Amino acid sequence: MKISVFHTPELVPDEVTADCAIAIDVLRATTTMAAALANGADSIQFFSDLDELQRVSESWDAGKRLRAGERGGQKVEHFDLGNSPLECTPDLVRDRRLFISTTNGTRALKKIQTAPIVLTAALTNRETVVRYLLEKQPETVWIVGAGWEGTFALEDTVCAGAIAQRLADQMGCKIGELSGNDELIDAVTLYRHWQTELLELFHHASHGKRLVRLDGHADLKYCSELDTVDILPIQGETGVL
Ligand code: 3SL
Numbered sequence: 001m002k003i004s005v006f007h008t009p010e011l012v013p014d015e016v017t018a019d020c021a022i023a024i025d026v027l028r029a030t031t032t033m034a035a036a037l038a039n040g041a042d043s044i045q046f047f048s049d050l051d052e053l054q055r056v057s058e059s060w061d062a063g064k065r066l067r068a069g070e071r072g073g074q075k076v077e078h079f080d081l082g083n084s085p086l087e088c089t090p091d092l093v094r095d096r097r098l099f100i101s102t103t104n105g106t107r108a109l110k111k112i113q114t115a116p117i118v119l120t121a122a123l124t125n126r127e128t129v130v131r132y133l134l135e136k137q138p139e140t141v142w143i144v145g146a147g148w149e150g151t152f153a154l155e156d157t158v159c160a161g162a163i164a165q166r167l168a169d170q171m172g173c174k175i176g177e178l179s180g181n182d183e184l185i186d187a188v189t190l191y192r193h194w195q196t197e198l199l200e201l202f203h204h205a206s207h208g209k210r211l212v213r214l215d216g217h218a219d220l221k222y223c224s225e226l227d228t229v230d231i232l233p234i235q236g237e238t239g240v241l
């Protein structure tokens with residue numbers, strides 16, 4: 001298995017040649033997706049465009065849908081939910097489809113959606129993603145961080161490192177043997193340094209600071225916890241997770 005890390009969707013080649021591509025937006029889209037599915041959501045359909053989300057979700061039974069999303073970290077007006085994993089309670093999400101659009105996370109997913117296998121990962125479902133990769137053994141894996149409007153994000157890179165480190169541990173190999181690009185080594189180095197202080201790292205991250213300003217302390221803590229949900233968000237034939 002060779003793993004390449006891309007810090008932002010903009011850095012991903014237009015032709016996605018990986019056997020498996022993984023989108024990461026730890027703060028907060030892919031953590032929210034994992035939380036929603038773990039709490040019983042039926043499925044997740046992702047959009048970069050809010051108008052398209054409105055139009056497509058209109059045809060869905062109103063009692064079976066939830067419109068979720070943010071712009072600038074704030075809930076989109078008239079939507080049912082913002083983009084907080086803590087909002088995705090079992091009572092609210094059970095058996096419903098989430099129609100979601102976020103600033104960067106859904107853009108990362110859109111960029112890789114043509115890969116044969118598309119997953120989303122966060123720190124919270126890291127172990128489940130690793131287990132799947134160990135089972136499937138795809139030859140090439142691309143891990144794509146959502147970043148923030150085209151720039152690097154610490155929280156996405158540290159999650160990529162957490163996945164790769166756990167894989168190397170389970171496979172009994174050195175990280176260099178898994179490395180598809182230099183960014184992978186960089187991500188693992190970041191993870192090794194901060195693995196016991198992930199919440200503190202998030203407080204240094206620019207998007208972490210932004211969320212704290214929006215009163216997102218509880219979200220930051222939830223998103224920084226490793227291996228807390230056992231769920232694999234994987235794209236099905238209809239393009240839905
Ligand atoms: O950028 C995104 O996709 C969001 O996850 C950002 S926020 O954490 O909801 O502000």
